Amino acid sequence: MWDYSEKVKDHFFNPKNAGAVAGANAIGEVGSISCGDALRLTLKVNEDTEVIEEAGFQTFGCGSAIASSSVLTEIIKGMTLDDALKVSNQDIAQELDGLPPEKMHCSVMGREALQAAVANYRGEEWKDDHEEGALICKCFAIDAVMIEEMVWANKLRTVEDVTNFTKAGGGCAACHEDIENILERVLKERGESFNPDAAPIETPVVAEKKPLTNLQRIKKIEAVLDSLRPQLMADGGDVELVEVVENTAYVNMTGACNGCQMAAMTIAGIQQRLMEVLGEFIKVVPASQMPKLVTIQEASHA
Amino acid sequence: MPDIYLDNNATTKVDSAVVDVMIPYFTEQFGNPSSIHKFADGVARGIKHARSQVQQLIGAEHDSEIIFTSCGTESDSTAILSAIKAQPNKKEIITTMVEHPAILNLCEHLEKEGYTIHRLPVDKCGRLNLEAYKKLLSDQVAIVSVMWANNETGTIFPVVEMAEMANEAGVMFHTDAVQAVGKIPMMLKDTKIDMLSISGHKLHAPKGIGVLYLRRGTRYRPMLRGGHQERGRRAGTENSASIVGLGKACELALEFMEYENIQVKAMRDRLEQGIVEQIPHCFITGDLENRLPNTTDIAFEYIEGESILMLLNKAGIAASSGSACTSGSLEPSHVMRAMQIPYTAAHGTIRFSFSRYNTMSEVDEVLKVMPGIAATLRKLSPYWDGNGPVANPEQAFQPVYA
Numbered sequence: 001m002w003d004y005s006e007k008v009k010d011h012f013f014n015p016k017n018a019g020a021v022a023g024a025n026a027i028g029e030v031g032s033i034s035c036g037d038a039l040r041l042t043l044k045v046n047e048d049t050e051v052i053e054e055a056g057f058q059t060f061g062c063g064s065a066i067a068s069s070s071v072l073t074e075i076i077k078g079m080t081l082d083d084a085l086k087v088s089n090q091d092i093a094q095e096l097d098g099l100p101p102e103k104m105h106c107s108v109m110g111r112e113a114l115q116a117a118v119a120n121y122r123g124e125e126w127k128d129d130h131e132e133g134a135l136i137c138k139c140f141a142i143d144a145v146m147i148e149e150m151v152w153a154n155k156l157r158t159v160e161d162v163t164n165f166t167k168a169g170g171g172c173a174a175c176h177e178d179i180e181n182i183l184e185r186v187l188k189e190r191g192e193s194f195n196p197d198a199a200p201i202e203t204p205v206v207a208e209k210k211p212l213t214n215l216q217r218i219k220k221i222e223a224v225l226d227s228l229r230p231q232l233m234a235d236g237g238d239v240e241l242v243e244v245v246e247n248t249a250y251v252n253m254t255g256a257c258n259g260c261q262m263a264a265m266t267i268a269g270i271q272q273r274l275m276e277v278l279g280e281f282i283k284v285v286p287a288s289q290m291p292k293l294v295t296i297q298e299a300s301h302a
Numbered sequence: 303m304p305d306i307y308l309d310n311n312a313t314t315k316v317d318s319a320v321v322d323v324m325i326p327y328f329t330e331q332f333g334n335p336s337s338i339h340k341f342a343d344g345v346a347r348g349i350k351h352a353r354s355q356v357q358q359l360i361g362a363e364h365d366s367e368i369i370f371t372s373c374g375t376e377s378d379s380t381a382i383l384s385a386i387k388a389q390p391n392k393k394e395i396i397t398t399m400v401e402h403p404a405i406l407n408l409c410e411h412l413e414k415e416g417y418t419i420h421r422l423p424v425d426k427c428g429r430l431n432l433e434a435y436k437k438l439l440s441d442q443v444a445i446v447s448v449m450w451a452n453n454e455t456g457t458i459f460p461v462v463e464m465a466e467m468a469n470e471a472g473v474m475f476h477t478d479a480v481q482a483v484g485k486i487p488m489m490l491k492d493t494k495i496d497m498l499s500i501s502g503h504k505l506h507a508p509k510g511i512g513v514l515y516l517r518r519g520t521r522y523r524p525m526l527r528g529g530h531q532e533r534g535r536r537a538g539t540e541n542s543a544s545i546v547g548l549g550k551a552c553e554l555a556l557e558f559m560e561y562e563n564i565q566v567k568a569m570r571d572r573l574e575q576g577i578v579e580q581i582p583h584c585f586i587t588g589d590l591e592n593r594l595p596n597t598t599d600i601a602f603e604y605i606e607g608e609s610i611l612m613l614l615n616k617a618g619i620a621a622s623s624g625s626a627c628t629s630g631s632l633e634p635s636h637v638m639r640a641m642q643i644p645y646t647a648a649h650g651t652i653r654f655s656f657s658r659y660n661t662m663s664e665v666d667e668v669l670k671v672m673p674g675i676a677a678t679l680r681k682l683s684p685y686w687d688g689n690g691p692v693a694n695p696e697q698a699f700q701p702v703y704a
């Protein structure tokens with residue numbers, strides 16, 4: 001089973017605003033039945049103020065698709081159309097306390113339904129600009145289509161190139177075979193052949209990744225924890241950074257988080273967020289599992 | 303009511319009698335069966351006994367035809383890689399579109415290395431066309447690998463007949479029988495099946511133990527080389543406790559064979575009939591005349607499988623689904639696609655798989671909650687309107703990207 005947050009479960013088991021809004025004047029329909037999710041969003045927009053007065057959803061899809069739809073309707077009710085358009089898929093995921101990487105597309109579907117509905121209200125045509133492929137890199141949630149497009153656009157040749165441009169493969173490295181398969185296919189179409197030892201292409205334009213110094217890493221981790229703190233404190237908990245050893249961050253979950261059944265899930269969420277921000281693989285481990293520090297005296301007795 | 307486990311095709315509970323026979327092999331008889339001392343003297347005997355228990359269950363002619371492995375997947379890989387290593391000039395493999403990934407992904411990999419893979423299609427009931435199969439058999443084919451029973455629908459393939467056909471054409475025949483062994487009777491010595499895979503945890507033995515049946519005289523190349531274990535055909539120190547456990551599990555499976563095919567089947571039949579009668583717009587997938595006694599796979603139209611599973615789980619019922627979302631992939635199960643089940647139904651397939659531990663009152667409990675679950679999710683579905691599907695669902699709702 002997926003590691004769904006309590007909020008995802010709550011919105012799934014008790015969905016808000018399910019069903020079509022009667023007399024809706026903005027309708028957005030997105031999704032793909034072959035992928036197994038589809039969403040119809042119906043809104044009642046006040047024509048003078050452009051405020052969304054009512055929102056309803058009908059969703060064919062998994063637990064997180066239904067939860068994303070439900071939370072989306074809660075977020076946008078009472079917003080003006082312009083403000084609603086600023087809602088990103090990350091906002092939707094964040095409101096749900098995060099989604100597993102394989103399920104981030106559910107939040108994307110929510111945002112797209114919203115865009116489609118606003119376009120429908122304004123008499124515009126909404127076009128989806130995004131095609132989704134099989135998930136390749138689970139650490140950074142990068143799919144095959146994204147990697148393939150980058151390989152074409154930037155003439156990438158090696159796994160290292162792909163990691164530099166998309167982050168894919170920069171975490172646990174389990175997906176390197178899949179990335180090599182994509183490279184092999186695209187390079188063949190381009191009339192080249194894949195050579196794992198090829199030199200990395202020159203001047204990566206998008207993201208030149210320098211390894212972080214430990215000090216930079218600690219500062220960034222602190223910043224991320226600070227940004228997550230309000231959420232934790234709202235649940236009566238807190239997190240404290242104890243030590244960083246290479247790419248392992250040891251933390252103490254305090255307050256209500258301490259001993260909470262959900263602590264493991266929260267830690268996984270923190271780890272995901274850290275990897276996104278730092279762009280490198282980070283393991284978050286409870287400080288209780290930290291190898292015991294040995295003082296000089298103890299060592300000399302050993 | 304305690305939780306209800308109806309996911310026995312995924313894995314099963316280890317029978318307590320199996321646990322009991324295993325314990326001494328952790329605590330007392332923990333020696334290496336190859337050693338000459340009293341910590342080991344019972345181990346080789348235990349393994350020998352287990353080998354004959356497996357032999358009995360599948361009706362093998364010799365106990366030396368039983369090779370213990372670590373799992374069904376290892377048995378599958380060993381069989382196929384052995385066939386192509388032993389016959390390097392043969393560059394074709396015949397299999398089906400509905401095999402387990404243990405076969406399909408290996409074949410896809412071999413395809414990249416230059417092998418031609420023939421994947422037999424199935425009809426809407428999941429059945430193979432034996433005429434088409436016959437035409438593919440030639441001296442270019444290294445091996446045929448066809449599952450005995452499908453893990454999702456329980457559909458049984460005519461592997462005995464297909465092995466005869468392969469044998470006449472001089473082609474080796476392997477069957478992945480992990481779902482079939484222990485559920486339907488078999489007598490391998492009367493067949494032309496050359497190799498067969500078993501997985502312990504599908505029949506109340508622990509995870510991490512499997513068997514490759516290898517007919518005496520079949521040309522063979524080991525996948526793991528090293529020590530002399532399993533007569534040099536699968537090197538590596540024996541997983542003695544699990545081997546002994548699997549032996550016991552096979553003995554029990556033989557004992558319960560009639561129970562499985564009468565009582566377990568009766569529970570399955572009552573569940574599927576009850577569901578189809580009570581819930582509109584659902585249907586049973588696969589070859590209804592020719593199925594494992596314990597399996598039913600039901601497609602609930604216009605709703606999605608993972609959502610159904612989450613609501614079942616909340617009601618304390620464990621089952622599984624062929625929807626894309628449950629596996630994190632983009633397509634529903636390849637078995638449903640091969641049977642051309644429409645997307646609106648394929649994503650809503652739920653497999654209930656029974657074992658001898660289930661009871662009729664559990665069936666009644668599922669029948670009590672399932673109609674409510676379908677109704678709840680249909681209320682949310684854009685393909686559903688009031689009491690039935692919207693007219694022309696595929697046309698009525700056409701999302702922007704498809």
